[in-house]
Amino acid sequence: MKPFIVVPDGFDKSLFEELKKTDSLEVHPTSKVSQDELKALLPKVNGLIIRSATTITPDLLEMAPNLKIVIRAGEGTDNIDKAACALKGVKVANTPGANNNSAAEQAVALMMSCLRNTPFANKTMHEGKWEKNALTGLELWKKKVGVVGFGRIGQIVTKRISGFEPEVLFFDPMVEKSEFNFAKKCHDLKEIFSTCDIITIHTPLMPQTKGMVTRELLSMMKKDAILINAARGGIVDEDALYDILKEKKIRCAGFDVFATEPLPTNSKLIELDNLIMSPHVGASTEEAQFRVGEMAVHQIKEFFVNNNLLNEVKAK
Numbered sequence: 001m002k003p004f005i006v007v008p009d010g011f012d013k014s015l016f017e018e019l020k021k022t023d024s025l026e027v028h029p030t031s032k033v034s035q036d037e038l039k040a041l042l043p044k045v046n047g048l049i050i051r052s053a054t055t056i057t058p059d060l061l062e063m064a065p066n067l068k069i070v071i072r073a074g075e076g077t078d079n080i081d082k083a084a085c086a087l088k089g090v091k092v093a094n095t096p097g098a099n100n101n102s103a104a105e106q107a108v109a110l111m112m113s114c115l116r117n118t119p120f121a122n123k124t125m126h127e128g129k130w131e132k133n134a135l136t137g138l139e140l141w142k143k144k145v146g147v148v149g150f151g152r153i154g155q156i157v158t159k160r161i162s163g164f165e166p167e168v169l170f171f172d173p174m175v176e177k178s179e180f181n182f183a184k185k186c187h188d189l190k191e192i193f194s195t196c197d198i199i200t201i202h203t204p205l206m207p208q209t210k211g212m213v214t215r216e217l218l219s220m221m222k223k224d225a226i227l228i229n230a231a232r233g234g235i236v237d238e239d240a241l242y243d244i245l246k247e248k249k250i251r252c253a254g255f256d257v258f259a260t261e262p263l264p265t266n267s268k269l270i271e272l273d274n275l276i277m278s279p280h281v282g283a284s285t286e287e288a289q290f291r292v293g294e295m296a297v298h299q300i301k302e303f304f305v306n307n308n309l310l311n312e313v314k315a316k
């Protein structure tokens, strides 16, 4: 019998067609199935490719005794109970890196939006106003940019903004050198926060980075400085951010991620006109979605056809 694969959360059409053409796999014919349909398919399923809509719980695993692998088309595996999977011998994998460029570009987009206050310009134009006098922006050219977390995305941001001839200071305990002669390692977060014009956060969220951008650091920022977070909510102290923006102690912030998502409708951040926000869309581009799907298709074929498990994510 061929391994039976279900893709419950939707998928790029051409990639799904390619997957269905794999001779050695039986693929459920629709690339989006309801939770009830999924339940009915679970007793037979051998492989699942999911995004964020399906949650892999111990109950679901009980209903899927033949499941061998769950591939998360994307990076975050919070919606998969990895310990429960390990107990049942179900492998978990993700598709790391496929979103990196998109996340980096979102950080750059937020930077540019903050510098020129583009959302305000657009909003007021649509209200029939001509707010030219309120829209004197700042340039990115030759600015001093602090990159906190100089891993994959922090480095892509640095490369993408290189045309603006910035001076970059990066802070990262694990990275010593940069391939860019304009980017220098800095050992002191306080130096970054007190001297940079733009600071962009690109660390993971973990116990050491939770709340690492404290009120003290925010208070050191220059009056015209800009703070960007397209990494993870919770790295920046949001109460302190609110106060600092409310009192106009810095110029603007651009955030794609929040400590609680979706952002609660009563969040006080909503009232700030100098906070430009997007609803965690760093990875949401057509290109990234395609790359994520491409990797997932490759990985499920490798697993069932070549007995090769790529990008395994283990329970901690």
Ligand SMILES: NC(=O)c1ccc[n+]([C@@H]2O[C@H](COP(=O)([O-])OP(=O)(O)OC[C@H]3O[C@@H](n4cnc5c(N)ncnc54)[C@H](O)[C@@H]3O)[C@@H](O)[C@H]2O)c1
Binding pocket: 075, 099, 100, 103, 148, 149, 150, 151, 152, 153, 154, 171, 172, 173, 174, 175, 202, 203, 204, 205, 208, 209, 212, 230, 231, 232, 256, 257, 280, 281, 282, 283, 284
């Ligand atoms: N907005 C989005 O939709 C979106 C999409 C993809 C990734 N992300 C997020 O972007 C962030 C960066 O992802 P990445 O792929 O570049 O990760 P990465 O692991 O390649 O790089 C992270 C870097 O942070 C460094 N770091 C760890 N602790 C640090 C600390 N205390 N201070 C400074 N640096 C520290 C690490 O050494 C590493 O070099 C992650 O939080 C990720 O979840 C967001």
